[in-house]
Amino acid sequence: MVSLDPKEMTPLDCYKFLIGAVIPRPIAFVTTLSETGVLNAAPFSFFNVVTPDPPMVSISVQRQGGAPKDTARNAIHRGAFVVHIVSEPYVEQVNQTAATLPPDESEVALAGLTPVASDAIDVPGVREARIRMECVLERALPLGGTPEAPACDLLIGRVVRFHIEASLYDRGRIDPHGLAPVARLAGNDYSLLGRIFTIERPK
Numbered sequence: 079m080v081s082l083d084p085k086e087m088t089p090l091d092c093y094k095f096l097i098g099a100v101i102p103r104p105i106a107f108v109t110t111l112s113e114t115g116v117l118n119a120a121p122f123s124f125f126n127v128v129t130p131d132p133p134m135v136s137i138s139v140q141r142q143g144g145a146p147k148d149t150a151r152n153a154i155h156r157g158a159f160v161v162h163i164v165s166e167p168y169v170e171q172v173n174q175t176a177a178t179l180p181p182d183e184s185e186v187a188l189a190g191l192t193p194v195a196s197d198a199i200d201v202p203g204v205r206e207a208r209i210r211m212e213c214v215l216e217r218a219l220p221l222g223g224t225p226e227a228p229a230c231d232l233l234i235g236r237v238v239r240f241h242i243e244a245s246l247y248d249r250g251r252i253d254p255h256g257l258a259p260v261a262r263l264a265g266n267d268y269s270l271l272g273r274i275f276t277i278e279r280p281k
């Protein structure tokens with residue numbers, strides 16, 4: 079085994095270790111609305127479920143040069159955002175939205191995605207997603223770095239509406255093949271679902 083002390087590693091080395099080790103990571107495609115009403119979108123693979131009661135998800139948005147990214151700034155300002163599960167047919171468009179655009183330019187328009195109004199919040203989502211979740215901001219936690227200059231904003235969203243393509247949803251179960259989720263590996267690598275197998279859980 080190679081054993082490493084993070085205190086003796088640079089943040090970049092720690093980042094490379096984490097993104098290579100914690101794989102495959104699901105990808106949240108997040109839309110937010112800027113102060114001036116521009117629909118912003120970006121993918122985030124530091125994404126997971128927090129709790130089902132009430133349903134909450136987390137997204138960790140790294141800061142850039144000390145400043146929160148548009149997604150974090152908008153989500154905190156509006157108190158709402160939409161999380162979409164990234165499926166294979168629109169992953170190329172999602173990737174285009176990771177371009178760093180000025181806050182007054184919409185990545186949704188850039189990538190040719192179709193805005194769709196939300197039911198419970200004033201932030202639109204995109205139609206191309208097979209699953210989308212309207213979220214209100216439950217908590218935004220600045221973490222890491224130093225108290226004066228945190229490294230990231232951990233956004234915790236409480237889901238106030240789930241949307242799913244009807245053909246994927248059968249009596250509360252989601253068809254994983256129909257969903258065709260895309261996951262992130264290290265660097266520019268992605269993966270699809272591999273072999274699915276079942277193991278009985280011990281009583």
Ligand SMILES: Cc1cc2nc3c(=O)[nH]c(=O)nc-3n(C[C@H](O)[C@H](O)[C@H](O)COP(=O)(O)O)c2cc1C
Binds near residue numbers: 140150176
């Ligand atoms: C597949 C993928 C996953 C990403 N995951 C993250 C992430 O978890 N956290 C993060 O801060 N940036 C992540 N990024 C980079 C952001 O998407 C990128 O910085 C984006 O421009 C941020 O947009 P915004 O400034 O509109 O918020 C990821 C990029 C890609 C392509």
